[in-house]
Amino acid sequence: MKSHLPRIAIASGFFTLLGALIFITIFIISEYNLLSKEHAGLFPQHHQFPLANCDVGSQKTVRTFPTGEKQAASVPVLTYHRILKESTISKQHYIDGEINPMIVTKEELEKHLKYLKENDFVTLTLAELYLFLLGEIDIPDKSVLLTFDDGYKDNFVEAYPLLKKYDFTAVNFVITGKVTKRVQPFKPKEVQYFSIKELSNACDVFDYQSHTYNYHRRENSVQNIEVSYLNSRTDDEVTKDIQKSIHNLNGENLAFAYPYGEYSPSTIKIVKDLGFKMAFTTEDRAASPDDHLYELPRFNILAATSFETFMEYVSN
Amino acid sequence: MVYLYITLVIFVAFIIFQSMYILIPLFKKENRHKIKRNYSFSVLVPAFNEGKVISQCISGFQQLNYSAAELIIINDGSTDDTLAILKQKLKLLPYKYYSMSAKLKHNHIIKVYESSIFPNIYVIDKLQGGKADALNAGINFSVNEVVITLDADSILDQNSLLEMNAAFQDFDTIACGGNVLIAQAFNGEMDNLKPTFKISGIIRYQFLQYLTAFYLHKRAQASLRTISVIAGAFGAFRKEVLVDINGFRNTIGEDMDITLKLHLWIKDNGGHKRISFVPTAMCYTECPTTLIDLFKQRVRWQKAFIDCLIYYRRFYFVRLSKRFSIFFLLDQFIIGTLNAFPVVLMPLLLIFHKGHYILFLLFGTSAVLLFMYQSITTIYVSSVHGIKFSKVDIFRILLFLPIEIFVFRLVNLSFVIYGTLTYFYQPQKWNKVERSGDLDKMNVKIT
Numbered sequence: 178m179k180s181h182l183p184r185i186a187i188a189s190g191f192f193t194l195l196g197a198l199i200f201i202t203i204f205i206i207s208e209y210n211l212l213s214k215e216h217a218g219l220f221p222q223h224h225q226f227p228l229a230n231c232d233v234g235s236q237k238t239v240r241t242f243p244t245g246e247k248q249a250a251s252v253p254v255l256t257y258h259r260i261l262k263e264s265t266i267s268k269q270h271y272i273d274g275e276i277n278p279m280i281v282t283k284e285e286l287e288k289h290l291k292y293l294k295e296n297d298f299v300t301l302t303l304a305e306l307y308l309f310l311l312g313e314i315d316i317p318d319k320s321v322l323l324t325f326d327d328g329y330k331d332n333f334v335e336a337y338p339l340l341k342k343y344d345f346t347a348v349n350f351v352i353t354g355k356v357t358k359r360v361q362p363f364k365p366k367e368v369q370y371f372s373i374k375e376l377s378n379a380c381d382v383f384d385y386q387s388h389t390y391n392y393h394r395r396e397n398s399v400q401n402i403e404v405s406y407l408n409s410r411t412d413d414e415v416t417k418d419i420q421k422s423i424h425n426l427n428g429e430n431l432a433f434a435y436p437y438g439e440y441s442p443s444t445i446k447i448v449k450d451l452g453f454k455m456a457f458t459t460e461d462r463a464a465s466p467d468d469h470l471y472e473l474p475r476f477n478i479l480a481a482t483s484f485e486t487f488m489e490y491v492s493n
Numbered sequence: 494m495v496y497l498y499i500t501l502v503i504f505v506a507f508i509i510f511q512s513m514y515i516l517i518p519l520f521k522k523e524n525r526h527k528i529k530r531n532y533s534f535s536v537l538v539p540a541f542n543e544g545k546v547i548s549q550c551i552s553g554f555q556q557l558n559y560s561a562a563e564l565i566i567i568n569d570g571s572t573d574d575t576l577a578i579l580k581q582k583l584k585l586l587p588y589k590y591y592s593m594s595a596k597l598k599h600n601h602i603i604k605v606y607e608s609s610i611f612p613n614i615y616v617i618d619k620l621q622g623g624k625a626d627a628l629n630a631g632i633n634f635s636v637n638e639v640v641i642t643l644d645a646d647s648i649l650d651q652n653s654l655l656e657m658n659a660a661f662q663d664f665d666t667i668a669c670g671g672n673v674l675i676a677q678a679f680n681g682e683m684d685n686l687k688p689t690f691k692i693s694g695i696i697r698y699q700f701l702q703y704l705t706a707f708y709l710h711k712r713a714q715a716s717l718r719t720i721s722v723i724a725g726a727f728g729a730f731r732k733e734v735l736v737d738i739n740g741f742r743n744t745i746g747e748d749m750d751i752t753l754k755l756h757l758w759i760k761d762n763g764g765h766k767r768i769s770f771v772p773t774a775m776c777y778t779e780c781p782t783t784l785i786d787l788f789k790q791r792v793r794w795q796k797a798f799i800d801c802l803i804y805y806r807r808f809y810f811v812r813l814s815k816r817f818s819i820f821f822l823l824d825q826f827i828i829g830t831l832n833a834f835p836v837v838l839m840p841l842l843l844i845f846h847k848g849h850y851i852l853f854l855l856f857g858t859s860a861v862l863l864f865m866y867q868s869i870t871t872i873y874v875s876s877v878h879g880i881k882f883s884k885v886d887i888f889r890i891l892l893f894l895p896i897e898i899f900v901f902r903l904v905n906l907s908f909v910i911y912g913t914l915t916y917f918y919q920p921q922k923w924n925k926v927e928r929s930g931d932l933d934k935m936n937v938k939i940t
Contacts, residue, residue, distance in 0.1 A: 184519050187873055191515050194866055195508070198859045205855055211497070362851065 209360040210374045219354035219391055222421040226373050231380035234303045234431040247318040251465035252306060253491050254322040254475040259329050260286050260336040265365035278479040283335045289487055290343045300345040303384055303432050307454055312466050321491055323347035326388060326434060330369035333379050340382045350388035350434035353425035386432045390421035393436040405439035416447050445471045503827060504856050510824050511863045515870050517713040523772060526662035534562040534654055535635035536643055539627035541569040543645035544578050553648035556683055559655050563613040565631045570621025579616050583608035597629040597740040625741035632740055640735055644726040647778040651684055656774035657729045667734045668755055670720060670770040671727030672707050675700040676777035690886040695787060697893055698901035699780045705871045708772060708878060715770040719820035722749040727776040746797020753805050757812050772878055788908055795912025802826055830913055833906040864898050
C-alpha cells in the first residue's frame with residue numbers, strides 16, 4: 178500500500194490539473210460566448226437578444242413615490258455616449274486635435290453619479306417617466322433619467338459597474354445591428370458594441386430600447402447636405418429598419434431615440450405606427466408633461482460639458 | 494466557426510491521449526513471466542560506414558549475460574574502414590555459407606566471415622542495398638528463434654537479452670520493442686550506470702523525450718495494443734513471423750513499416766497475438782549532438798512516418814484494428830503532425846485573426862502545463878524502473894522544462910513540418926547522420 182502513495186499522489190495531482198484546466202476552459206468559453214456563431218456584418222435581423230431573464234422596460238413595475246414631498250414639474254433626461262477611463266484615452270480618440278465630443282471619461286461620470294447620489298436623486302425608469310408625462314403619477318422633484326446612446330461596449334465595461342455601485346438605472350438606446358454574438362476582448366481604442374452576453378448581464382441596470390437597426394448613418398442628400406437615413410430614406414425603408422430592431426429586442430418598443438436627434442413629421446408617424454410610446458430628440462431641455470411625447474428633449478453630456486453645466490441641467 | 498470546433502475536438506483528443514499517457518504507465522504493472530525455456534537469439538547489426546562505433550557495439554554484445562546468442566554484423570557495402578576494423582578486431586576467417594533456402598530476397602553476398610577468437614560472431618559482407626536489405630540478409634543467415642535488430646551505434650545492456658527472453662515466454666508475443674536510452678546521459682561502469690543531467694541542452698531534450706516516449710508512451714501503447722513503431726535501434730522478433738511477412742521492406746523507415754506489417758499479420762491471424770514493449774530490456778544509443786544532425790534524423794523519421802501513413806492507407810479500420818487506426822491517425826498524424834502547422838504558424842494566425850487569441854492562449858497554456866506534468870510523471874516512473882536521478886539533477890530537469898517546451902519542442906515541430914512537406918518531392922532522400930564516434934569519448938565505459 179505504501180508504494181502506491183506516490184502514484185496516487187501524482188494521479189491526483191494530474192486530475193486536479195485536468196479539472197482546473199477543464200473548468201477554466203468551460204468558464205472562458207461561456208464567458209466569451211466562444212461557441213456561438215459570430216455573424217458576418219450586422220446582427221441577424223431574424224434573431225433576438227436572449228433577454229428572457231430580464232425585466233424589459235415596458236414590464237418594469239412602477240414605484241409609488243412618497244407623497245408630500247415637493248413634486249417635479251419636469252425631468253432632466255441626460256444623454257451619454259462613450260465612457261472611457263482617462264488613462265485609456267489616446268490619440269485615436271482625438272479629431273482634429275480635439276477629443277471626440279461623444280467621449281465622457283469614467284472619472285467624470287462618477288462625479289456626476291456621486292453628485293446625484295449625495296443629493297438624493299432618483300433615477301426614473303422609462304415607464305415611470307411615461308406615466309409622469311401623461312400626468313398619471315407624481316414623482317419626486319429630484320428625479321432624473323439617464324440614457325446612453327448607441328450601445329457601446331464601454332458602457333458595459335466602464336459605466337455599468339459605476340451605475341451598479343450607486344444603485345442607479347439607465348436606458349440604453351442600442352443600434353441593434355451592431356450587437357455581436359461573441360464577447361470581444363475590450364479594446365478602448367476601437368469602437369466596439371455590446372455583445373448579447375453583456376446585454377443580458379447588464380440588464381439589471383440597463384433598459385434596452387431601439388436606436389434603429391442599422392440606420393444610425395447619414396448620407397448626402399440631393400442638396401448635397403448630410404442627412405440622417407431616417408430623413409433621406411423612404412418611409413418604407415425606415416419602417417423596415419426599425420422593425421428589425423424591435424424584433425431583435427424581443428418586441429420591446431417603449432421608447433425610441435432618433436439618431437443625431439434628427440426627425441421629421443413622417444418619422445414621428447412611423448415611430449407612432451410601430452407602437453412606440455415616446456421618442457427622444459437631443460434638445461437641451463428638461464422634459465415635462467407639456468412636451469410632445471415623440472419629441473422629448475434630452476441634455477446631451479459631451480466631453481466639453483463642465484460639471485457646473487451638469488449641475489445646472491439636473492437642478493432645473 | 495468550423496475551424497473552432499475542429500480545434501476544440503483536436504484539443505479534447507489531445508487531452509484524452511495525454512491522460513492515457515500519464516495514467517496508464519503510472520499504474521501499469523510489468524509482469525515478469527516465469528522462465529520455462531531459453532530462446533536462442535540472433536543479434537543483427539546492419540553496418541554502413543560504422544567504422545567509428547562498431548567496436549563499441551561488439552563490446553556490448555560480449556558483455557551480455559545470456560549465452561544462447563549470436564552476433565551477425567552485416568556490412569552493407571561500407572565505403573569506409575568498417576570491414577577492415579572488423580577483420581582486425583575479430584580476426585575474421587572465411588565461413589562457408591550456402592544459402593540453402595533463400596527465404597528472403599536481398600542483394601548479393603560477397604563473403605561471409607566468422608570470428609576466429611570470439612564464438613558466435615559473424616560478419617556478412619554484401620553489396621549495398623540499404624538497411625532493410627541488410628536485415629533481410631541477416632535473417633536468412635540466422636538460424637535462431639528470435640531475431641534482434643540493433644543499430645551499430647547502440648550498446649546492449651547486460652541484461653537485455655535475459656529480459657527479452659522473459660518477455661517471449663508469453664507465446665502470444667510475436668515481437669518486442671526494447672527500451673532505448675541515450676548513451677550520452679549515463680555515467681559509470683557498464684554494470685552500474687547512473688543517469689546524469691549534466692549534459693548539453695540538445696542531449697537533455699532527447700534524453701527526456703526518450704524517457705517519456707519509452708517509459709510512458711510505449712508502455713501505455715503496449716497495454717492498448719497500439720504500438721506503432723518498434724524502434725529500429727533495438728527490437729526483437731520471432732523469426733518465423735518475420736519470414737512469414739517477407740522480412741523488411743526497403744523504405745526510409747523500415748522499423749515503422751515492419752511494425753505495421755506485424756499489425757496486419759496479427760489481425761490476419763485471429764488478433765490474439767501481440768506486440769510488447771519490455772522496459773527492462775535496455776540499450777544505450779548515441780544520439781545526435783548537433784542541431785543539424787538532429788534535424789536530419791527527425792526529418793528522416795517524419796518522412797518515414799508519412800511514407801507508412803500513405804503506404805498503408807487502404808488498411809485503416811479494415812486490416813488494422815480500429816483502436817490502432819485511431820491511435821495512428823489521431824494521435825500520431827493529426828495531433829503529432831497536422832497540429833504542428835498551426836502551432837508554428839500561431840504568431841501569424843494571431844496577427845490575421847485577433848478574435849481567437851484568448852482561446853489560443855488557453856490551449857497553449859494547457860498544453861504547456863500538461864507537458865510539464867507529463868515530464869514530472871516521466872521522472873517518477875523512470876525512477877520506479879531504476880533510472881534514479883540525484884536531487885540536483887531533478888532540480889536541473891525542472892529548470893530545463895520551460896526551455897524544453899518553448900525552444901526544443903517548437904524547433905522539433907518545425908522539423909516535423911519540414912519533413913512532412915519535403916516528403917512529397919523527395920520521399921526517399923535522407924541524409925544519414927554522421928556518427929560522431931562519441932561512444933568512445935562517452936561516459937559509458939566498456940571494460
